[in-house]
Amino acid sequence: MRFLLSLFLMATMGHLNLMAETDAKEYKTYVKNNYKVFYCTHEGVSVVVDPTEGGLFEPRISIINKSGHEIMFEPKDIRAYAYAIPGNTVKSTRYRVGTYLDHGGDASRLETDSLKIYTPKQYRKKQSRTNWWAMVLTEVVVAGVEQLGPQDDVTMMENALYRRDRTNEFEKAHDEALKRIDEGYWKANTIFDGSEHQGFIAIKPVKTTYLILDIPVDGEMFHFVVDSKKYDE
Known part of the structure; x- marks a missing residue:
């Protein structure tokens, strides 16, 4: 999470796109209906996070398995976080980190709050x-x-x-x-080689621009920083 935060801080200064690459994986985006979809492929497994339909707090997650073996995926192991302003306990402003940094706030002190992910x-x-x-x-x-x-x-x-x-x-x-x-909420599933499974999850919303998602698949952690802004913003 510390390295994820450092990438976020660099991104706020314009040096990187806001994509959490915390290891050797390559994180990319593509455009769908003027909005970004986030994805990563690693060792035959592709994970796609699509916030274009349900919004930032109801993202659709797809897992495409071309690893050569079956994968047991447990969506209950997904974790969601939001960056937060240190010392700010007011829910309506705690997650406005852009404003905090614009006013000279210390980026190294940003906090991360764990967000509730609902079960079906x-x-x-x-x-x-x-x-x-x-x-x-x-x-x-x-x-x-x-x-x-x-x-x-x-x-x-x-x-x-x-x-x-x-x-x-x-x-x-x-x-x-x-x-x-x-019919559509993510539940535990075996994803066989050469197949794909998808579903959505629901996260208790807060007033933030970015959502951090940690998605464990086949022993690997896929780290995403997701936003619901238009691709040219």
Whole structure:
């Protein structure tokens, strides 16, 4: 992690691209829909981190195995970190390291915070709770607006039908969100030689520009510093 930090510090001074190369591996990027995708190939194994769809805190990770043997991959061993301003405990500003450095902050004192990565079960529960509150708040607002108008029998029946349709739409969206997690979230898998497996993970978000990911595959640690900026920024 110390060498990873040194590369970050050099990158902030314009000497390197923000890619964490902590060993002999070669880390690269390619462009997808105006945004960067991060990848590394080492000894027949390619790891790809794609934040272009789910965003920085829901990256899609692909592993392509051409190593000549099967690989058992455990996504629970992935670790995520964010660089942080030393001594700053305010969540809204703690991770604004660019501003800190621009104002003469000591780059060598930057800290790294470990970030929570949800398990599939935890993320499913979180999404269910988020969707439920969204439905409740929407109904509260709509009900308040409906009370402002006339409440004859026809209007009340129309409001009831609209409410039923909204509920059906919420339930459909909720089911689709949970299905996406059930089918797409990274789970433990054996990746056979000549095959590829991919899925996404969800990380508890913080206000940062860069995300550090340590992804262990086949006895090797792949280190990435990922951002969701456009490729020409």
